Amino acid sequence: MTTPDTSARTSFPEAHGREKGYDKQPVDDFLARARAAFEDGSDDLTSADIRRAAFPLVRHGYAIASVDAALGRIEDAFAARERSAAVAEAGARAWVGQTRELAQEVLDRLSRPAQHRFDRVSRLRYGYRVSEVDLVADKLARYLETGESVTVEQVRSVAFRMQRGGYRETQVDAVLDAVVEVMLAVK
Incomplete structure (x- = not known):
């Protein structure tokens, strides 16, 4: 049986050596929240919220560049959805x-x-x-x-x-x- 902690875990590489990375649990929690908001079509998160996401730095955390690249793609998807909704509503x-x-x-x-x-x-x-x-x-x-x-x-x-x-x-x-x-x- 898997725990919610490990089942929701993403597959980002870890930071190497002395380098710090993003704390895994807050990243996983935020990405799960973003996925749910996008799939539900809710307004709980916006592209601006994705852009402003920040995570604590820790040893053995997720590699920063990998997480930031994923957040960029997620932000793009939210922005496209927001653009479509705004055009449909106001033209x-x-x-x-x-x-x-x-x-x-x-x-x-x-x-x-x-x-x-x-x-x-x-x-x-x-x-x-x-x-x-x-x-x-x-x-x-x-x-x-x-x-x-x-x-x-x-x-x-x-x-x-x-x-x-x-x-x-x-x-x-x-x-x-x-x-x-x-x-x-x-x-």
């Missing part, structure tokens, strides 16, 4: 208009002068490295303006080093989430 024109508004809002933020695109944390605290965020912001602005090639996976996997007095993480993360939302809306 394609409303969906495109809403997406265009969000894209313009993001572009307005990304088009601000370098070093002034986001709020800064105090000089005593750490935030995202300004030069790295500005570099990514320039690339994303070009994507939104001209369609320069950027993939959803590139945006999902962007990471910044930290610096004292850097950009406020929550603001940068919110804009990156909005970019992913726009990309999935037009996918």
